[in-house]
Amino acid sequence: MNSEYDIIIIGSGHAGCEASLASSRLGCKTLLITMSIDKIGFMSCNPAVGGLAKGQLVKEIDALGGQMAKATDVSCIQLRLLNTRKGPAVRSTRAQVDRQIYKTYMTSIVETQPNLSVKEGLVEKILVENNVAKGVVTSLNEEYFAKAVIITPGTFLNGLIHIGLEHHAGGRIGERHSERLAADLRKLGFKMGRLKTGTCARIDGRTINFEKLTAQYGDKEMPPFSFQTVRRQEKELPCYITYTNERTHDIIRANLNRSPLFTGIIKGTGVRYCPSIEDKIYRFPQRDRHHIFLEPEGLNTIEYYPNGISTSLPVDVQVKMINSIEGLENARITRPGYGIEYDFVDPTQLYPTLETKSIKGLYMAGQINGTTGYEEAAALGLMAGINAALSIKGKRPLVLDRSQAYIGVLIDDLVTKGTAEPYRMFTSRVEYRLLLREDNADWRLTPIGFEIGLIGDQRHRAVLMKRENIERELRKLRERGFEKILRRPGVTYKTLGYTEADPALTREEIAELEIEIKYEGFVKRQLNDIGRFKKIEKIRIPEIMDYAKVHGLSSEVREKLSGIKPINLGQASRISGVTPAAISILMVYLEKYRRS
Numbered sequence: 001m002n003s004e005y006d007i008i009i010i011g012s013g014h015a016g017c018e019a020s021l022a023s024s025r026l027g028c029k030t031l032l033i034t035m036s037i038d039k040i041g042f043m044s045c046n047p048a049v050g051g052l053a054k055g056q057l058v059k060e061i062d063a064l065g066g067q068m069a070k071a072t073d074v075s076c077i078q079l080r081l082l083n084t085r086k087g088p089a090v091r092s093t094r095a096q097v098d099r100q101i102y103k104t105y106m107t108s109i110v111e112t113q114p115n116l117s118v119k120e121g122l123v124e125k126i127l128v129e130n131n132v133a134k135g136v137v138t139s140l141n142e143e144y145f146a147k148a149v150i151i152t153p154g155t156f157l158n159g160l161i162h163i164g165l166e167h168h169a170g171g172r173i174g175e176r177h178s179e180r181l182a183a184d185l186r187k188l189g190f191k192m193g194r195l196k197t198g199t200c201a202r203i204d205g206r207t208i209n210f211e212k213l214t215a216q217y218g219d220k221e222m223p224p225f226s227f228q229t230v231r232r233q234e235k236e237l238p239c240y241i242t243y244t245n246e247r248t249h250d251i252i253r254a255n256l257n258r259s260p261l262f263t264g265i266i267k268g269t270g271v272r273y274c275p276s277i278e279d280k281i282y283r284f285p286q287r288d289r290h291h292i293f294l295e296p297e298g299l300n301t302i303e304y305y306p307n308g309i310s311t312s313l314p315v316d317v318q319v320k321m322i323n324s325i326e327g328l329e330n331a332r333i334t335r336p337g338y339g340i341e342y343d344f345v346d347p348t349q350l351y352p353t354l355e356t357k358s359i360k361g362l363y364m365a366g367q368i369n370g371t372t373g374y375e376e377a378a379a380l381g382l383m384a385g386i387n388a389a390l391s392i393k394g395k396r397p398l399v400l401d402r403s404q405a406y407i408g409v410l411i412d413d414l415v416t417k418g419t420a421e422p423y424r425m426f427t428s429r430v431e432y433r434l435l436l437r438e439d440n441a442d443w444r445l446t447p448i449g450f451e452i453g454l455i456g457d458q459r460h461r462a463v464l465m466k467r468e469n470i471e472r473e474l475r476k477l478r479e480r481g482f483e484k485i486l487r488r489p490g491v492t493y494k495t496l497g498y499t500e501a502d503p504a505l506t507r508e509e510i511a512e513l514e515i516e517i518k519y520e521g522f523v524k525r526q527l528n529d530i531g532r533f534k535k536i537e538k539i540r541i542p543e544i545m546d547y548a549k550v551h552g553l554s555s556e557v558r559e560k561l562s563g564i565k566p567i568n569l570g571q572a573s574r575i576s577g578v579t580p581a582a583i584s585i586l587m588v589y590l591e592k593y594r595r596s
């Protein structure tokens with residue numbers, strides 16, 4: 001059974017799918033080994049893609065040549081633009097999707113991708129020789145060899161599922177966990193921690209009284225998620241809004257002694273910004289109700305996902321709690337909610353390429369890096385796939401910095417600061433968010449995708465053309481003195497009374513043009529900030545840097561720098577505890593080093 005591949009990817013969740021597609025599309029002979037072929041592209045939790053800051057990640061994945069946005073367009077049953085009342089920097093797209101269609105589409109793309117083989121198997125061991133990854137061994141003792149291995153096991157490493165005071169091993173409900181791979185990673189010396197997440201019960205839609213509830217529809221005329229999709233799936237289903245109430249809260253409070261969270265059984269740290277309903281009731285006792293969005297799971301199923309009431313309480317309490325909610329008085333649960341604890345690997349042990357520092361050719365991506373969310377996982381998977389492939393081809397790695405992409409911020413945060421709780425993306429984490437918008441992700445990243453070989457010539461040219469159209473029109477508006485008028489509140493390109501308006505401009509081009517004029521002052525300021533940021537980011541630190549030789553650094557700073565191994569001075573400055581004084585000392589040292 002010995003086989004030679006360029007790259008092996010373990011796991012076919014959102015990280016594994018993007019990693020294996022990127023690697024094979026970049027010409028590497030790739031093997032995707034996953035526990036169950038039936039679960040390729042499976043959504044563990046809610047039937048939705050995007051949302052605040054996550055929408056930006058999906059657009060960036062798409063602009064670089066990833067698959068997630070296309071899968072979303074094929075399976076989309078509702079699309080909305082969030083934060084429309086706020087500035088363009090924080091607007092994000094969110095899609096409800098049909099989970100089944102999403103999974104089927106992703107499976108077909110993965111299975112028909114040239115250069116990519118798929119095998120079902122449980123990987124238990126990473127083969128390592130002289131600190132270089134050589135391949136993997138499965139539970140059936142099959143050995144597969146490769147030049148690089150990417151691990152994307154999601155919540156499966158030592159996964160422990162909790163429902164009330166009962167618990168059992170599992171990576172997701174109904175699926176086995178991955179115990180030996182977790183033990184092997186520990187044996188290889190990785191520092192690991194324990195995190196926790198959870199999901200809500202699913203409800204039989206035929207038992208929901210929709211007449212009592214407010215329906216929420218998607219936005220009309222939203223452009224598809226992918227820059228490339230011409231027509232997305234158009235059949236729409238509404239979501240419904242309901243609320244918890246005092247009775248729901250009483251039921252939960254009365255049963256906290258049966259909650260694994262409140263009896264100390266769950267030890268892992270949970271998602272701060274997406275707490276379980278029992279957590280919300282405990283932490284916000286002053287609130288008399290909490291929002292619930294009833295989200296359809298798809299076009300061909302009766303199941304609904306009650307977003308907002310994730311729980312690990314016992315099933316009988318889940319039933320009582322749900323039946324206390326308006327519209328759900330007679331609702332029947334099809335699957336219970338549950339909590340899950342799992343192992344993750346401290347991401348400060350990774351380079352910004354997502355390669356591990358201790359084992360060459362070994363990469364990690366997705367939830368194993370301490371993140372939560374499909375979008376974060378997909379972004380990490382894409383970057384790990386790209387970098388493993390570039391490394392094999394002897395090319396320069398692709399590291400996006402904080403001024404280029406949300407993906408850059410995500411990776412920089414993880415590998416520089418690590419995380420003690422499941423990390424999710426927020427717009428507030430992004431310093432230059434006015435420039436890193438969804439609408440211009442193609443202009444920011446498609447040329448990079450083209451340069452590394454993930455994007456074809458035609459698509460690249462279309463992006464250049466789009467930019468040219470915008471710039472031509474911007475110049476015209478400035479020359480004709482219309483710029484100031486367009487800057488006025490309420491005035492749009494269409495209502496400008498500008499007779500030379502270019503009729504061929506697309507809606508997206510007009511939207512981008514308006515943002516660039518209306519927010520010009522802020523944009524200029526951020527561009528100046530980026531100029532300063534880039535200066536320090538450009539000062540590279542050699543991989544073999546010996547911090548013991550840098551006089552004047554405290555032992556704490558030395559220890560942190562040696563541990564994180566920052567690739568440039570900018571990254572060094574973001575390590576907690578590394579002071580501005582230490583950065584000045586390093587800057588002088590690096591200048592001397594460069595000259596000598």
Ligand SMILES: Cc1cc2nc3c(=O)[nH]c(=O)nc-3n(C[C@H](O)[C@H](O)[C@H](O)COP(=O)(O)OP(=O)(O)OC[C@H]3O[C@@H](n4cnc5c(N)ncnc54)[C@H](O)[C@@H]3O)c2cc1C
Pocket residue numbers: 010011012013014015016033034035036039040042043044045046121122123124152153154155156157171172177178181197198199274338339340365366367368371372373374377378
């Ligand atoms: C119960 C639950 C609730 C969640 N709630 C939320 C939420 O509210 N919001 C949110 O944003 N995210 C949530 N998530 C997280 C979200 O599902 C993940 O962030 C995302 O799926 C991670 O993607 P991934 O590719 O890293 O891993 P996954 O999607 O988990 O995929 C892991 C893959 O690895 C495979 N695998 C594992 N071990 C092995 C092995 N040894 N050999 C071969 N294959 C292996 C698995 O079969 C699977 O295909 C939840 C997850 C769970 C399980």
